[in-house]
Amino acid sequence: MRIRIGTRKSKLALWQANYIAQILRNHFPDVQIELVKITTKGDKILDVPLAKVGGKGLFVKEIEEAMLRNEIDIAVHSLKDVPTYFPEGLGLVAITEREDPRDAFLSVKYNSLNELPEGAVVGTSSLRRKVQLKILRPDLKIRDLRGNVDTRIRKLEEGQYDAIILAYAGLKRLGLTDRVKQIFQPEYIIPAVAQGFLGIEARLDDEKTREIVSVLNHEESYLRATAERAFLRKLEGGCQVPLAAYSEISDGKLKITGFVSDLTGDRFFMDSITGDIKDAESLGETLAEKLLNMGAREVLEEIYRGESQL
Numbered sequence: 078m079r080i081r082i083g084t085r086k087s088k089l090a091l092w093q094a095n096y097i098a099q100i101l102r103n104h105f106p107d108v109q110i111e112l113v114k115i116t117t118k119g120d121k122i123l124d125v126p127l128a129k130v131g132g133k134g135l136f137v138k139e140i141e142e143a144m145l146r147n148e149i150d151i152a153v154h155s156l157k158d159v160p161t162y163f164p165e166g167l168g169l170v171a172i173t174e175r176e177d178p179r180d181a182f183l184s185v186k187y188n189s190l191n192e193l194p195e196g197a198v199v200g201t202s203s204l205r206r207k208v209q210l211k212i213l214r215p216d217l218k219i220r221d222l223r224g225n226v227d228t229r230i231r232k233l234e235e236g237q238y239d240a241i242i243l244a245y246a247g248l249k250r251l252g253l254t255d256r257v258k259q260i261f262q263p264e265y266i267i268p269a270v271a272q273g274f275l276g277i278e279a280r281l282d283d284e285k286t287r288e289i290v291s292v293l294n295h296e297e298s299y300l301r302a303t304a305e306r307a308f309l310r311k312l313e314g315g316c317q318v319p320l321a322a323y324s325e326i327s328d329g330k331l332k333i334t335g336f337v338s339d340l341t342g343d344r345f346f347m348d349s350i351t352g353d354i355k356d357a358e359s360l361g362e363t364l365a366e367k368l369l370n371m372g373a374r375e376v377l378e379e380i381y382r383g384e385s386q387l
């Protein structure tokens with residue numbers, strides 16, 4: 078038996094694929110685990126905000142095509158980069174235990190968002206982070222920042238930005254937390270849907286692989302990811318829409334908080350609901366419907382018609 082893992086070539090993607098490969102090797106010493114590196118469109122277009130070049134699907138399409146051609150057996154993804162719809166025959170078969178889901182503030186000179194002087198320059202290309210920052214600190218200048226995690230940190234160190242915002246999970250995995258000065262609580266800056274989970278994608282009819290890969294699944298994480306992604310799917314939000322969601326489980330209850338905004342951060346909608354963990358999916362959907370009825374429907378329509386401008 079052999080499992081070929083398809084992965085992007087960035088340091089973070091390779092770290093994640095190797096991490097999964099090692100767990101599988103430890104559990105199944107007789108299964109041969111190989112890595113297959115694949116370049117995606119998202120890795121080639123590095124200078125344009127993702128929302129403008131077609132969104133998150135850019136990081137997964139080529140990998141899914143390789144899986145459909147039977148050149149790889151599974152893909153290891155940062156779940157937050159994975160669209161909610163899959164090509165026929167493919168799907169998520171395991172979700173790993175969540176790494177720290179929070180966003181981090183990195184700066185050479187400043188110790189927190191509050192400490193930044195008026196008009197300071199902050200780097201991020203995520204629409205979500207742009208509007209969340211604007212709501213908290215309307216005086217800041219927000220500038221695009223793309224590239225792999227190490228490229229972004231280099232741009233900070235070169236002085237192109239006073240601060241940048243990145244997912245703490247990626248920094249922790251790569252041991253790049255030196256410039257982290259503040260970690261935002263999820264109630265303060267709600268993280269991206271599924272930030273911190275790894276999602277394992279496979280061919281749904283490949284039962285042997287699915288059985289092996291099931292050791293990677295973390296049930297509580299699976300439920301949290303399910304709720305957050307149901308919220309995302311209901312809002313049809315790719316990364317063209319500023320949105321965020323964060324779920325927690327305690328005492329058999331799942332609480333999910335969601336956020337949707339227009340592109341300026343002038344009109345935003347936020348709410349939470351709590352319910353039984355077995356209803357994870359419908360909790361995410363119900364929360365999305367709640368926000369749509371609060372006014373998010375109109376905002377989304379404007380964004381899709383191209384009337385809302387950042």
Ligand SMILES: NCc1[nH]cc(CCC(=O)O)c1CC(=O)O
Nearest residue numbers: 155157243244246247272273274
């Ligand atoms: N959008 C790119 C991306 N996809 C996953 C992570 C970090 C790791 C994770 O969230 O699991 C990052 C970098 C970032 O946003 O800072």
